[in-house]
């Protein structure tokens with residue numbers, strides 16, 4: 239059963255998404271998410287110009303061989319653009335294989351290991367009182383885990399805090415927005431945020447927080463140590479992550495659990511973090527880290543070293559990506575938690591899907607394959623719209639990690 243068509247669909251139903259759709263000679267199609275926020279067209283071109291011509295005529299059922307062909311065969315390995323492109327092909331092929339089998343994908347990955355996929359929602363507020371109200375909203379809606387992000391006095395814009403409480407969308411405009419950052423102010427204020435949340439809402443739910451790569455290892459160590467009493471489920475991306483050895487410093491000083499990996503694109507970005515048990519949760523996702531095939535390899539390595547999963551699930555990953563994560567989450571033994579930011583109603587219309595939220599869990603559904611499609615006619619009505627992620631500078635004007 240050969241692939242006869244490989245199509246790249248770029249659409250912007252409120253935000254940009256790139257989708258790869260593969261079709262076989264039997265008329266079965268599969269989809270993969272190829273969205274790389276702020277660099278979407280680079281992946282679209284990589285696929286259109288360099289990968290799609292190689293896929294037509296290949297056997298759709300040889301997933302591992304196709305992965306190796308694109309990874310080893312490209313000579314220039316790894317990197318977000320390459321691995322997102324390979325990931326889209328891989329996920330689309332798994333979608334096809336599961337449809338041919340007539341089974342939801344998780345059945346091909348070993349079957350169900352749990353009743354549902356525990357997800358965390360995103361509560362954010364410009365101030366502590368506003369955040370406390372948002373946390374209440376998530377708990378009332380049945381969430382068992384909530385990420386808390388709060389505005390920091392004296393800093394004009396903080397990661398994860400938005401005016402629109404339903405949808406957090408940091409990518410905007412023809413040039414990156416610029417704001418100012420102060421780690422000193424953040425470090426002074428953020429323990430008060432965790433304290434207020436625990437005082438108001440107690441300890442009977444998982445509380446998470448994303449630092450978004452902004453601290454140095456010793457600052458992160460101090461933060462982790464100073465907030466141990468609030469029992470965070472995890473402290474996410476405390477530092478820029480290129481230097482895996484940097485985590486040894488944090489680990490030496492605190493028992494606050496650490497989660498990293500949304501910007502990683504291969505096992506080589508995290509093998510030391512995992513093998514040395516420097517982290518507790520690995521957040522790689524099938525879209526940016528080479529598809530179901532490669533993410534499962536990372537998660538299996540993690541399982542050997544008591545590291546659990548926590549896949550990235552921001553809204554710049556399409557519903558195709560979320561569905562792929564859910565099938566993996568449901569089946570792997572070392573699942574930890576899944577990020578869940580709701581997509582807009584328009585995005586959900588462009589990507590009709592079978593997954594559903596109930597009682598704090600997401601369920602991928604029982605439809606054969608991923609259980610997600612793309613409405614190509616509707617998608618065509620929303621052309622690509624340039625949008626960059628923001629950048630930040632320190633008070634003295636120096637560039638910092640957003």
Ligand code: KDG
Nearest residue numbers: 275448450500551552554577
């Ligand atoms: O494109 C960047 C976003 O995916 C990222 O900023 C979201 O940090 C993020 C998260 O944890 O979802």
Ligand code: MG
Nearest residue numbers: 448474475500
């Ligand atoms: Mg994050």
